[in-house]
Amino acid sequence: MKATLIFRASLFFILLGSFAAQAQTAPPAPTPRPGRVMPKPRTTVAKAEGIKDGLSMQKGRVVLTELGISNPLVADKKLVNGTIITPAGVVTGTDGTTAQMMEGDLVSLSGRITSRSDIVAADSIAKIQLFDALHPGKRKKMEAEAEKKAKAKEKAAEAKAKAKEKAAARRRK
Incomplete structure (x- = not known):
């Protein structure tokens, strides 16, 4: 009697272990249909979320971000429209106007x-x-x-x- 109980319990645990092992295996990779070619994996540049390409003033320094890679600006940078930005954050437009970042x-x-302030205003409008x-x-x-x-x-x-005026008037009387 004890032997059959032990046998049944061990059989139960063996079957339970085999089901758990099957559930943890990865499904096979999809195979292409005959006559089709699997697409090549695309190479992508890992971009940090929230970082846009351009120049920004961070902790008193101008930081240039291109293709998701950020580096401090060490020389004057001329942009597509002719605007020039210095490492100190002075922006000189094509018409000669200057502004400090x-x-x-x-x-x-x-x-x-x-x-x-423009970024904050746009963000608050988007939230509304x-x-x-x-x-x-x-x-x-x-x-x-x-x-x-x-x-x-x-x-x-x-x-x-x-009420205060009425109370004051009563006191005067």
Whole structure:
């Protein structure tokens, strides 16, 4: 009796182990149909997420990013549209106007200058549009509630001021 119980338990664990081993094996690689050629793997340059090609001011230095590789700018850089950028962050346009790059400013390789405040404004507009898409009409309701609260607060302040005036008038009498 004990032998059959041990035999059954060991058989159970062996079968369980074989199923687990089958579940962990990788499926075979797809084979092309007869007469077809497998496509060649594409070589890609690994880009860090959020880094765009161009020049940016980081920690008081101008950093040039090309093909996802960032290096500090050591010599003047002339861009496609004729704009020249110095390592100190002075941007000279084709018409002769100059501007100093500030922390977080970006200049694309085509010569488009984007300040940090423009980036923040565009980001906040995108966030508002995303919120409106996810929750249609909610922002308007929130604004209406905020207006109601502000009006109620004003009325309460006016009522408190009137009560103080009445109390002062009573004391005078």
